[in-house]
Amino acid sequence: MLMIAVVSFTILALAAFCLTDKRLHLFEILAVWFTVTAVNVPIYSFFLVNRHWISVPDSKEKALIRIVYAVILIPLFLTWATDKMQALRGFGLKMASYLAIFVLILAGGWTLHKWGVVQVTPTGMWLYVPFKSLILVAALTSLKFIRFLMRKDGISHGPIPRN
Structure with missing residues (x-):
């Protein structure tokens, strides 16, 4: 768990400060990151695993892949996507980007199923x-x-005026 926290903090710090110009404030990035993590884990564990819509094999390597995907990659991707969507203008373009996010999330779940990291029932895939x-x-x-x-x-966003 400590490794996940360290890797998450490192990725967040790189994304927030070093890699690209951001349209979101650091507090907004943190809010999106923590919200995605806080919502993703209960949905994954309670609804999908406990309802037996997804079965999880007993393998430490596959567990590490699942943890990295659920706790690091999905929050990183959604934080990056919400930052990029701030520059989009027009309702149709934003809806197309939301649809693309849903397709990528479905592709991630399908890929984990095909690799054998999780076994998804037909109900679970729907x-x-x-x-x-x-x-x-x-x-x-x-x-x-x-x-x-x-x-x-x-x-507010933008430069801080000097007095």
Whole structure:
């Protein structure tokens, strides 16, 4: 668990400070990252595994792949995608990008199924995208709420004026 926290922090720090220009404030990036992680893990464990829509083999290597996918890659991808969607204009373009995110999430689950990391039942595959779509909705909701709170507290985007 400590390894996951260290790797997550490293990736978040690189994404937030070093790699590219960001459209989101650091607090917004953290809100999206933590919301996606907090929503993804219960959906994965309770709804998909406990309802036996996904069966998990007993293999440490496959468990590491599942953990990295669920706790690191999905939050990183959705944080990056919500940052990139801030530059999009137009309702149709944003809806197309949301649809592309759903397709990529489904492709990730299907790839894990084909590699044998998880065994997905037909019901689990049909319910995979609706349950995973809750992650994107939660990420966008947390982004809007944290942006509202930042504006209410006087934190805004752009350069800080010097007096």
